[in-house]
Structure formats: structure tokens, C-alpha cells
Amino acid sequence: MSSTDDYQPLRGDDHAPGDEPVGRHEIAEGVVGYLVGLGLAILLTAVSFFIAGTSLVWHPSIPIALVVLAIAQIGVHLVFFLHITTGPDNVNNILALAFGVLIVFLIMVGSLWIMYNMNQNMAPMAMPMG
């Protein structure tokens, strides 16, 4: 009844997030992709943990380096594990991701910005009493 043949898109111009654009029986090719992703992710993670504890680099640069490394690692996960790429068959997935990233950016930066300003402008009430 149900076949397993819905891996390949009917017209070949779209694919599901997480599906690789390789044939179903090319196991080795798929494993190599995940191995490359794993290697890059381990490298970036190791550098993150090293940077966080080191005194070798200028101290104020550490948080920026950590953020950059984390974003790079998220990119590695998206490309090698979730198979979200920039190919023409991935436009829907990329557009959804771009909208999600926009909302995440607005929530994070907006919250931090507003709360920082409110902290700055708040009258020091607790200080004299404490």
C-alpha cells in the first residue's frame, strides 16, 4: 500500500528539511557529511571552552569571540545535520529560518536594549534605604 518512495520530490524542485539531496542507498556519502559536521562542531566547541578559560587573549574580547563561535557552530549544525542549504530546492526552508531568526533577534536585542535603558533611567530607590 504505502510505499517508501516519497523521499524524492515529485518534480525535483524541493526537499524536506533534514533530507539530504543524495540517493537513498548512498550510505557512505551520508555518513561522511555527518562526520564532517561532527568534526567541525567538536573543533568549535573545544575552542569555545578553551577561550572561556584562557588568559591568552585580551579579556573584553572573550564574550564577542564566544558569540561568534556559537553562531558558527549553529551554522555548522544547520548545514551538516539539518541539511538547510542555500540551494534552490531549499528556498521555503531558508525563508522560514530567516523569519525565525528575525523574530529571535527582535526578542533578544529588544529585551536587552529596553531593560538596559530602564535600569539606567530608574531612580535609585533602594540605595539610600539599604
Next chain:
Amino acid sequence: MTAFQAGADYGDGRREEARRPAAIALDHSDPASKRIIVGYGFWIFLLSDIIMFSAFFATYAVLSGETAGGPSGRDLFDLHNVAIETACLLLSSFTCGLAAIGARAHNGLMYYGGMAATCVLGLGFLAIEIREFVGLVAQGAGPTRSAFLSAFFTLVGCHGVHVTLGILWLLTMIAQVFAKGYRADILRRVLCFALFWHTLDIIWVAIFTVVYLFGAGA
């Protein structure tokens, strides 16, 4: 858009086959395969889940300094544990990918082996996290101690709940493939599970950076 609507109410493969010519007549294109529609819908859900996490991240970032005279991240976090947790989750993401390849190739050894390894690594992650939480509560640094700790337990605990649900889903998928075989509908669920598990790892990357590395270092 019409392609998505046309594919949405198909029951099984046969009806899909029977109705396809009508869809061609309407919009000159075949409907996307059900796997693409399901995967895309689940991708949208995952993005909404990430947006929910971003609200918890924003809360944590705003409150991370509000320790109310209690312990701060620098006093509490053990980066050695966090490194082991990170390794568990990263390797489980890899083995989950192997299981997805195995499911695609109908390779039982790869599928069941990959899923079993993912399950063991996920349980290892959870065990370390629960031990950390119990230790924090025992030394008086529970979620009621300060705004910082409330935000910490909410953010990291929410991720832990996702991992727990993911492991239950994982066991369900092992049982379903075992009982029903590599059917198209079962394999779509395996695809969604793999997407879910990889996304948990992405959220953990943000957690170990923003919560643990920032907290222990700066």
C-alpha cells in the same frame, strides 16, 4: 500554495495517486510529496519552539546579574560537567544522523544501533543535568533563591524537558519501526524526530555559551 493545500488531506498513497491528475489540471504542477509538506510543517514548529526559547534567553540575559546577594554563576557552574554534557549531546546528534541514514537505506543495524546510541547519550546528558540541579538545590541555590537562579532553572530546565520528551519519542520511533517496518508514514515521523533532536543540540550550543561560559568566565 495550492500544492500544499492539494496534498494536505491525502489519506494514503493510493488516494494520492488517484487525485494527482486533478491537481495538475488546476495549477500545472504536481503537489509536493507528503514528506516535504510534513518536514516543512515540522520545521515551522521547530522555529516557533526556538522563538519560545529566545524569550527565555532574553529573560536570563536580563536577570543574570540579579543574584539578590546569593551565589552567582561563577560560584556555581562546573564547566567540567558542562563539557561532558556537551559531548553527550553532540555525539547523540551524530548518532541520530546515522539512524536517519539507516532508516533511509532500510538498514536495521544502522537504524536501531544509531537510535540506541542516541538514547544512551541522551540519558547520560539528563543524568548529569539532574545531578547538577539536585546539587544546586541542596546547597541552597534553588530556583527560589534569586531572579538569576529562577531564570537559570527555567531556561535550562525547559531544555531538559525537551530532551526528556525527545527520549520518549525516540523509544516510540524504535517501537514503531520494529512493529510496522520502514513504511512511508513511519519514516516521516523518523524525519521529524531527527529534526527535533538536532534542534535540541542547537539550543544547547546557545545555552552552554550564554549561560555556562559567560557565567563562569565574565
